[in-house]
Amino acid sequence: MKFSKMFIPTTKETPNDATLPSHQFLLRAGFIAQTGAGIYDFMPMGKIVLDKIRAVVKDEMDKAGANEVQFGFVTPLSLWEESGRANTMGNELLRFKDRKNTNFVLSPTNEEAVVNMVKNRITSYKDLPIHLYQINTKFRDEARPRFGLMRGREFLMKDGYSFHSSAEDLVREFNLMEETYKKVYTRLGLNFRVVAADSGAIGGSGSKEFHVIADSGEDTIVVCDSCDYGANIEAATRKAVTKEKLETIKIEKIETPNCKTIDEVSSFLNADSYYSMKAVIKKAVYEDKTQIVVFFVRGCDELEETKACNSVAALELADANEDDLKDAGLVAGYCGIIDLPKNVKVVVDNELQGENNLVCGANEENYHLKGVDLTVLELNYADLVAVQEGDICACCGGKLSYTKGIEAGHIFQLGTKYSQAMNANFLDENGKAKPFVMGCYGIGVSRLVAAVIEQNHDEKGCLWTKETAPFMVDIIVSNSKKEEEASAGEKIYEDLKAAGVQVLLDDRINARFGFKMGDFELIGFPYAVVIGKKLVDGFVEVVDRKTLEKTDVKIEDVVSTIIELIK
Amino acid sequence: MKFSKMFIPTTKETPNDATLPSHQFLLRAGFIAQTGAGIYDFMPMGKIVLDKIRAVVKDEMDKAGANEVQFGFVTPLSLWEESGRANTMGNELLRFKDRKNTNFVLSPTNEEAVVNMVKNRITSYKDLPIHLYQINTKFRDEARPRFGLMRGREFLMKDGYSFHSSAEDLVREFNLMEETYKKVYTRLGLNFRVVAADSGAIGGSGSKEFHVIADSGEDTIVVCDSCDYGANIEAATRKAVTKEKLETIKIEKIETPNCKTIDEVSSFLNADSYYSMKAVIKKAVYEDKTQIVVFFVRGCDELEETKACNSVAALELADANEDDLKDAGLVAGYCGIIDLPKNVKVVVDNELQGENNLVCGANEENYHLKGVDLTVLELNYADLVAVQEGDICACCGGKLSYTKGIEAGHIFQLGTKYSQAMNANFLDENGKAKPFVMGCYGIGVSRLVAAVIEQNHDEKGCLWTKETAPFMVDIIVSNSKKEEEASAGEKIYEDLKAAGVQVLLDDRINARFGFKMGDFELIGFPYAVVIGKKLVDGFVEVVDRKTLEKTDVKIEDVVSTIIELIK
Structure with a gap:
């Protein structure tokens, strides 16, 4: 293919909302064009x-x-009603009516x-x-x-x-x-x-x-x-985090003024947060209702929301606000496992199973409990923790x-x-x-x-892999107005095509060398063959896009060199 | 590909609404499946x-x-507003809103x-x-x-x-x-x-x-x-239909009781309908209004509606009803070119240009005019006639x-x-x-x-052309439970594949020969190779789907025979 016959509109402009390299370079190199929010056309190179x-x-x-x-692509909504997903897919499922008022979705x-x-x-x-x-x-x-x-x-x-x-x-x-x-x-x-x-x-x-x-x-x-x-x-x-087991003690209510976070409580009691329970209060959303749920993990752990959501089979978890807490009879910062209101659902992390001497909120402003024994309670356990860096691999004991x-x-x-x-x-x-x-x-x-x-770019542009490159080689004729350069380009182009190489010939008459080279770097073809000043001595330059290294190659060796490189 | 590994659900059932052979056979042979009005899935063979x-x-x-x-596929409606087609495309343009209430169309x-x-x-x-x-x-x-x-x-x-x-x-x-x-x-x-x-x-x-x-x-x-x-x-x-020119006569109003059609008038006046004007009254629909138009063609011609519509640059032509005619001041059956109400638009067929002695309605119940001379009127002419079989080609004088x-x-x-x-x-x-x-x-x-x-079917099923056939050859193993037939089928299958032929092996163990043959005919592969009783003598049958002719071929000649046939 010849550059002059292809629609490859490269540009220096980057839209403000394009923060990712792929987004910027695909737009700038003329691969894609945006027509609406999240809707892109593929231009010839992108296609x-x-x-x-x-x-x-x-x-x-x-x-x-x-x-x-x-x-x-257009599917009757009735199929989605059969499966039940018409109710569970939410707003991502785009619905519309046809001229006869029948309901359809875009798949x-x-x-x-x-x-x-x-x-x-x-x-x-x-x-x-x-x-x-x-x-x-x-x-x-x-x-x-x-x-x-x-x-x-x-x-x-x-x-x-x-x-x-x-x-x-x-x-x-x-x-x-x-x-x-x-x-x-x-x-x-x-x-x-x-x-x-x-x-x-x-x-x-x-x-x-x-x-x-x-x-x-x-x-x-x-x-x-x-x-x-x-x-x-x-x-x-992960492999469960284990520490020395504490002795069972009698449960006791203690005053913990203004200790709403785990850090505050641990420091106030001078206790390891490993032996405390952290309550995370969420509103589980179902097809037909919502439900307040308190998830408990160790004080030193974090809740993984997707695990939490799955543990109560909800569509999603929403944040619970002050009113939700008040309605449910919960005390923010002091929520604990003992004597929770009956209408609240509780899930406890698997790693807390068997613990017999824990600190947790007393469900009363400014009070916590210590000596909480989970072994005497009937609780609903599930895997709830977010794995942290440095945790131990459950398969092999390695580091995660x-x-x-x-x-x-x-x-x-x-x-x-x-x-x-x-x-x-x-x-x-x-x-x-x-x-x-x-x-x-x-x-x-x-x-x-x-x-x-x-995964494959540098500050100048794209670095296509061999199976994904729009063309393997870009033949850059430095000055297409020079007859000998143009015809040498044509010959190498025809020879590479005949050898089965996917090749683009940059034959643009009105583009200067720097511009052509810039396009090569931006678009990111794996290799370029530059036909320039050394042509009189029988040499062209082969450029590796990844390293930007240039090698002089005898003109009669170009095809074999390229074939070797792209193998 | 092997039949047993492919999803090719053939059936004897034809839905009631499938009247065309392609519709029936593509459904029955398992090429397509309907999911909604005018929406079809492509099954593997169809794909x-x-x-x-x-x-x-x-x-x-x-x-x-x-x-x-x-x-x-989803395009912002705003683009269609820019071009103006948002208003002119009508209900065929399917519009919908996304979750943010922005308007889109399905292209x-x-x-x-x-x-x-x-x-x-x-x-x-x-x-x-x-x-x-x-x-x-x-x-x-x-x-x-x-x-x-x-x-x-x-x-x-x-x-x-x-x-x-x-x-x-x-x-x-x-x-x-x-x-x-x-x-x-x-x-x-x-x-x-x-x-x-x-x-x-x-x-x-x-x-x-x-x-x-x-x-x-x-x-x-x-x-x-x-x-x-x-x-x-x-x-x-077409070449304009010409007959002898009549002499100009003085215009005259004549009583024509109950002569509402051209045939009635012509027969009443004992005149050639060629020398009369037929009025066709339509309601032209525009973006923002409608307009009554009277189209005139020769009494022996028919109006071509698309030409008529284009001649007044309307979106479409609707039929005018009695009320429309009354409102416009027109007299059904007696509408003529002289003294039409001012609010009515008039277009006259090109072939009437220059006529000077015509019969047409008098715009008065039970009266016509004769001797109407168009050469003294200022009229709007356009090509309006529907070409008839037997008309003369304007290019060469041949017959249309x-x-x-x-x-x-x-x-x-x-x-x-x-x-x-x-x-x-x-x-x-x-x-x-x-x-x-x-x-x-x-x-x-x-x-x-x-x-x-x-274009290519018979009463048994499809007749795919060579470039469109899903496979060129269907190898039918008569009885796949017979070891020798099955392995002969496998061998021919492998040989044909190696020769680059697109081939399907009907290796279904539980399907009888008649069923496999029926599927071959219904699906319509160009050729079948049938492996059956003659295998013991070293022969198979090659079947041409188009003619259903069967030829015995030596098993060692099958590949070359098929290659010759599909060349």
Whole structure:
């Protein structure tokens, strides 16, 4: 392709709201253009990159035996009512009416659509398993679309759904998909990590996320320094923190004036906060009601909100305000486990189980209790703590630390959640109707365009990996008005094309060398071949975009040099 | 691919509303599935066909030098307000609000989006021409979605838009696109016709349609039996019908009791209807008003409504009812050209120009005029007649006839309609700002899936053409429980794959031969290789789907035979 025939509108301007490198560079280098909040057009170079990533995803999915399909982007709301998600998806599910006043949604994901496709079309265990996927536009009406392609509202996603006659077969496919996804990210040249994850609104049991490691990642990932363990902070676990067990003492109410925080109480009592209970009061939001919940963790720990939310099966947790506390009969700063109002729900962190001498609030202004014995109480325990850096890995005893990741894939063992709700059954070996056992598997294809750049850029621009680069080589004719330079460029261009190399010829007559070089650096093709002053001596320059190192190469060796480099 | 690993849910059931062969067969053969009115999912075989057509379109567009892009499917309504189409598109433009109450539309076409992309990014004539296209989902909220993929609401379309610095350069690109489109339809194996067309709601001057010839086509096309001329009935022209000129006579009012139709008047007066004027009264609908218009054509001609609508630049023509006529002061059945009420608009067909002795209504119940001389009147003339079968071709004098076509492509010379409205300019050679001169070019990609079948089917099912077939060959193992048949099938399958043939192996263990054969015929792969009883003698059967002819072929010759057939 020739630069002069392509629409590659590079610019020096960066919009104010573009804070991430990928957002800035993709806009500036003419890959994408914004048309609305969280809605982007792909310009020619962006479309090439998007299609390259799409092709890798398709290739690996096909190799894994999945069948590509295409669901309508517009889906009847009635399907979402069948599954129950019409009520649980909230405002991210964009709803609208057609001219006949029928309700539709813009698909944010397609569990309902795929169950609808398979239902009554697969009726026997003999036709299982089957895996259907699509690579298609999605829409999520995010409250705060931002970061360009990273958190857009309209985006391209690969979503796959598998159907099985047993949970064991689902696990087999789930593992196959983990391997398939690893191949995808490896081929794309990405540094990534597979981590245990929370299942979120999709539901089901058991899920893994695939994170592209990047400082700008929105997700905090917990990784072990000595084994493979990795988990999203929302799902991370650790070896329980243990200290010497205290003797059981008699419970006692003590005055603790103005000691509302754990630090204040610990310092006032001169006690280790490990032996105290911290209360975190939240309002759990359900489809039809809200409920005040007090979560207790050790004084030295922090509550992980997603774990907390899951422990009470709520749609989300909202902050409880003063009025909520008053209505529930709770005393801010002095909330404790003993004699809580009956209408309040309580969940205690697993690591507190068995403790017999704790400090906690007395549910009375300016008073705490000491000597609280949990072993005599009937309590509801769950994993609630946020893993901290320096915590110990439960798998190997290594040290856990944080890193930042961009979620670029997520696989779920759904089970029968959707098939049961939508009454989608097959007949098993004994002729008995059973709901399909399902898995679902997503890759954020357009997000990957940005993720590649978040992980691979410098201060000048993009550094595309070999599988994602719009072109492998940019031939820069220093001065296209010089006949000999222009024709040397043409010849190298034709030779590289003939050798199967994806090559762009910067033949722009009115652009100066510095401008062409700037575009090369901004756009970030892996290599450039510069045809300039040394041409008279039979040399051109090969530039490596990553290192910006320049090497003089004899003109007759250019093609073989490039082929060697891109191998 | 193996049948047992693919989701190909064939069925004998046809929904009641599926009247077209393509609609019936695509549903029955498991290519598509309906999810809502005019909304279809593509199942694996349908997706393969859709992608094959898409790939041919992309290949030819790329070869023609166009750049592929991707616009957001969701577009801000504000862009449509800029162009003015927010008011003129009517209910087909599906509008909705996001969670922040901002107005959006589901793109039915993307003139606004492309102007928005190019505006301020191309600023000089030096960067022109450029042609941007996408192959992407569209939505049109049709009043009566029907005929399956033929007239869906969500559909896949290739839409391209070119930008030029002059009208001459637009014509060059327009002609290049005509050639490009011809290549597309030819490669797809379709019998098609390029015809002159009306520009409709898209606007601009000069447009051509590409019709796939099929009995079930919704459009009537006028074609010449001896030259290349073809036109949509809405835009078709003919050599004017001429008869002997009559002498001018004095105008005279005559009583014509109960003669409301042309036939009644002609027979009452014993006169040739050629020498009479037929009045057709319509209500022209504009953005902000309606207007009664009387269209006059010869008594022996019929009014072509689209031509009539264009002649008064209306959004549409509605029927005028009795009240409308009364309000306008018109007399049904006796409406004539002389002394019409002032508030009524009049358009007269071109072929009546120069007539000097006509019969027409007297604008008075039971009276007509004769001897009406148009040469002394100041009238507004336009081409209004519907071309009839048997009319004479204006190009060559040949005979015109009707045929039925499915509109599968449409190219337009838009001119500056959108660039002017949206203030999108470039600087010409003299540094003067001018609006871009634009063309636009559409191909109905998902509609083509149906069009192929409308043109190519028999009573048993589909007859895919070579470029559109999901697989070229279906290897049918008569009895997959027989070890020798199954392994012969596997071998031929592997050999054909190795030879680069797109092949499906029907290895289903529980399906009987008749069922497999039925699926082959219904789905419509071009060829089948049947492995059955003759295997013991070293023979298999090659079946041609089109003719259903069976040929015994030595097993060692199967690959070469198939390669020869699909060449």
